[in-house]
Amino acid sequence: xxxxxxxxxxxxxxxxxxxxxxxxxxxxxxxxxxxxxxxxxxxxxxxxxxxxxxxxxxxxxxxxxxxxxxxxxxxxxxxxxxxxxxxxxxxxxxxxxxxxxxxxxxxxxxxxxxxxxxxxxxxxxxxxxxxxxxxxxxxxxxxxxxxxxxxxxxxxxxxxxxxxxxxxxxxxxxxxxxxxxxxxxxxxxxxxxxxxxxxxxxxxxxxxxxxxxxxxxxxxxxxxxxxxxxxxxxxxxxxxxxxxxxxxxxxxxxxxxxxxxxxxxxxxxxxxxxxxxxxxxxxxxxxxxxxxxxxxxxxxxxxxxxxxxxxxxxxxxxxxxxxxxxxxx
Amino acid sequence: xxxxxxxxxxxxxxxxxxxxxxxxxxxxxxxxxxxxxxxxxxxxxxxxxxxxxxxxxxxxxxxxxxxxxxxxxxxxxxxxxxxxxxxxxxxxxxxxxxxxxxxxxxxxxxxxxxxxxxxxxxxxxxxxxxxxxxxxxxxxxxxxxxxxxxxxxxxxxxxxxxxxxxxxxxxxxxxxxxxxxxxxxxxxxxxxxxxxxxxxxxxxxxxxxxxxxxxxxxxxxxxxxxxxxxxxxxxxxxxxxxxxxxxxxxxxxxxxxxxxxxxxxxxxxxxxxxxxxxxxxxxxxxxxxxxxxxxxxxxxxxxxxxxxxxxxxxxxxxxxxxxxxxxxxxxxxxxxxxxxxxxxxxxxxxxxxxxxxxxxxxxxxxxxxxxx
Numbered sequence: 001x002x003x004x005x006x007x008x009x010x011x012x013x014x015x016x017x018x019x020x021x022x023x024x025x026x027x028x029x030x031x032x033x034x035x036x037x038x039x040x041x042x043x044x045x046x047x048x049x050x051x052x053x054x055x056x057x058x059x060x061x062x063x064x065x066x067x068x069x070x071x072x073x074x075x076x077x078x079x080x081x082x083x084x085x086x087x088x089x090x091x092x093x094x095x096x097x098x099x100x101x102x103x104x105x106x107x108x109x110x111x112x113x114x115x116x117x118x119x120x121x122x123x124x125x126x127x128x129x130x131x132x133x134x135x136x137x138x139x140x141x142x143x144x145x146x147x148x149x150x151x152x153x154x155x156x157x158x159x160x161x162x163x164x165x166x167x168x169x170x171x172x173x174x175x176x177x178x179x180x181x182x183x184x185x186x187x188x189x190x191x192x193x194x195x196x197x198x199x200x201x202x203x204x205x206x207x208x209x210x211x212x213x214x215x216x217x218x219x220x221x222x223x224x225x226x227x228x229x230x231x232x233x234x235x236x237x238x239x240x241x242x243x244x245x246x247x248x249x250x251x252x253x254x255x256x257x258x259x260x261x262x263x264x265x266x267x268x269x270x271x272x273x274x275x276x277x278x279x280x281x282x283x284x285x286x287x288x289x290x291x292x293x294x295x296x297x298x299x300x301x302x303x304x305x306x307x308x309x310x311x312x313x314x315x316x317x318x319x320x321x322x323x324x325x326x327x328x329x
Numbered sequence: 330x331x332x333x334x335x336x337x338x339x340x341x342x343x344x345x346x347x348x349x350x351x352x353x354x355x356x357x358x359x360x361x362x363x364x365x366x367x368x369x370x371x372x373x374x375x376x377x378x379x380x381x382x383x384x385x386x387x388x389x390x391x392x393x394x395x396x397x398x399x400x401x402x403x404x405x406x407x408x409x410x411x412x413x414x415x416x417x418x419x420x421x422x423x424x425x426x427x428x429x430x431x432x433x434x435x436x437x438x439x440x441x442x443x444x445x446x447x448x449x450x451x452x453x454x455x456x457x458x459x460x461x462x463x464x465x466x467x468x469x470x471x472x473x474x475x476x477x478x479x480x481x482x483x484x485x486x487x488x489x490x491x492x493x494x495x496x497x498x499x500x501x502x503x504x505x506x507x508x509x510x511x512x513x514x515x516x517x518x519x520x521x522x523x524x525x526x527x528x529x530x531x532x533x534x535x536x537x538x539x540x541x542x543x544x545x546x547x548x549x550x551x552x553x554x555x556x557x558x559x560x561x562x563x564x565x566x567x568x569x570x571x572x573x574x575x576x577x578x579x580x581x582x583x584x585x586x587x588x589x590x591x592x593x594x595x596x597x598x599x600x601x602x603x604x605x606x607x608x609x610x611x612x613x614x615x616x617x618x619x620x621x622x623x624x625x626x627x628x629x630x631x632x633x634x635x636x637x638x639x640x641x642x643x644x645x646x647x648x649x650x651x652x653x654x655x656x657x658x659x660x661x662x663x664x665x666x667x668x669x670x671x672x673x674x675x676x677x678x679x680x681x682x683x684x685x686x687x688x689x690x691x692x693x694x695x696x697x698x699x700x701x
Contacts, residue, residue, distance in 0.1 A: 054700060057543055058698075058699070059539065059542065059543065059698075059699055059700045060699065060700050060701050061699060061701055075699070078698075079545070079698075082543060082544060082545045083545050085543070087540065087543040089536075089539045089540055091536045091539075092536070093536050093537050093538075093539050093540035093541075094537070094540065095350065095354065095535075095537060096535070097353075097354050097357050097358070098350065098353055098354065102350070102353060105346075105349075106346050106349070106350050107544070108346075109342045109343065109345060109346030109349070110342075110343055110346045110347075110544045110545065110546055111544065111545060112338070112339030112342050112343060112545070113342075114338075114342075138357075154540075
């Protein structure tokens with residue numbers, strides 16, 4: 001039944017492709033998620049994150065490619081997989097007209113957990129996820145953060161060894177997001193492997209490993225640190241009086257990947273093909289406009305946003321929106 | 330690795346999860362809950378009183394050109410039948426025709442000036458002109474053609490009756506006796522199909538489906554869990570209709586209650602599975618509603634609820650026989666009115682069982698635990 005799989009990997013996908021008509025939502029994607037890791041998919045809406053998760057959980061049939069999740073061949077053995085995974089959908093998909101406790105009970109029974117054990121587990125989860133005081137409240141009356149905790153509690157109810165979280169924090173304030181990540185680290189420490197999608201840089205940076213996704217492709221994948229260390233560009237910050245004009249000039253030059261304004265500074269990515277970028281930029285400025293003299297120019301270390309931009313050419317907020325998530329039906 | 334006993338227990342837990350959830354959701358949906366009671370209650374009162382196949386008090390006009398004693402006798406005799414109610418007295422046939430066209434009256438009795446002579450010669454004595462567009466009214470007036478004049482006109486002596494008719498099961502010929510059991514079939518078709526036709530669609534529309542299909546629930550377990558609560562509702566509705574029908578319309582309950590319950594149970598499950606099939610086809614609740622009406626209308630019109638099945642052309646009969654409502658219409662009327670047993674009705678019962686089993690299988694097959 002089960003295929004031989006290297007025990008260090010919990011998910012392996014090879015050449016994974018999903019087409020909706022002429023549109024390829026995911027194209028020739030190769031993926032290996034190590035066991036016990038929090039693995040992040042970083043990408044804008046519509047880059048194929050949800051489609052990939054749906055294929056990995058057996059909800060969508062791939063147009064091409066092979067998937068192996070926890071030693072099971074997906075989608076063929078998807079039913080066997082269901083007992084061992086938890087899935088938190090992008091949209092809240094629990095029952096609005098049931099209370100917190102009733103939702104948990106429902107999920108418990110669906111997973112065939114017997115009454116005593118289920119009761120214990122629910123009490124335990126309600127206190128872990130600070131839901132005790134809301135247990136008799138209808139899910140429709142919960143705040144974004146409470147709903148998200150309920151959804152995570154439900155996804156964890158059957159003690160899955162692998163969790164899929166599809167943009168779990170999209171409707172949550174920063175404080176709740178931090179708390180949520182603390183809970184993920186707790187789960188991870190208990191040995192749960194987690195695949196999470198996000199378009200927040202700070203969240204991606206917390207993952208053990210991330211894949212940068214754009215237009216259905218994985219552009220890069222590694223630990224956030226090595227991605228930042230090995231960025232294929234110099235990151236330069238420039239302070240000057242006329243940032244708008246400077247930006248227009250620089251962006252038109254070859255070898256300048258991007259130029260983004262951050263308050264009084266301009267953050268510029270210059271290709272590694274240029275060995276000494278600061279004199280090079282100054283020279284370029286001189287050529288275009290003699291009055292334009294940067295007040296301050298310095299090399300800085302790369303952050304994850306820079307990594308994302310260097311791989312995709314654009315910051316995450318400027319990515320073209322593609323339709324995703326509406327393909328089922 | 331998994332013992333059959335524990336897998337049955339898990340199956341039971343999953344079905345229980347769905348059923349318990351449906352009951353909770355239903356109990357919080359007050360309007361739906363109210364409709365469970367109100368639909369049978371109101372519709373029983375409405376239809377029990379309103380649907381009357383023995384037509385009475387048709388508005389008519391009298392055009393008595395004879396102005397004779399015989400003419401007045403005949404008019405009185407016609408009035409006594411209560412089939413018609415004389416609204417107008419007119420003088421010419423043209424006036425009567427105009428009144429029919431306007432809709433003031435449905436028919437007019439024209440008695441010619443030569444009435445007395447015609448009576449004496451045993452000829453046709455008068456003419457009914459009738460608005461024939463409503464066949465039921467026309468039929469009722471046609472019955473008046475055979476009005477016996479023996480008692481009214483002393484000179485007439487020849488008796489006409491050659492057969493005697495004895496009416497079983499509903500000797501007073503009250504429509505309610507036939508309508509009330511039929512109403513059970515119609516109302517159950519409506520509510521049962523409607524409830525389940527939105528069952529899966531609602532999960533999809535509210536966004537619950539994506540989670541539900543990533544759980545280990547099996548399609549058949551989901552289907553069974555979804556229909557269980559509504560079986561109880563169906564039995565409650567049946568009890569309301571039949572109980573009130575007995576109290577208010579004096580509908581006799583001649584058959585055994587256990588046969589009645591079992592027969593109704595089978596029909597309820599058949600209707601619920603029909604709803605489930607719809608639910609696996611429809612993409613939105615509106616579509617589910619339209620498909621329900623698509624099933625409901627033929628059930629009302631072709632099942633024998635209003636017009637007898639025997640009067641229909643062969644093709645219509647085939648369509649009617651495909652509907653669970655038609656089989657149940659026969660079953661419920663036979664048990665309630667004629668005291669029949671399920672054994673005598675085995676053909677209809679087998680058909681309902683078969684429909685349910687095939688229906689559940691189709692619905693479970695059609696329900697795909699995939700999004701594409």
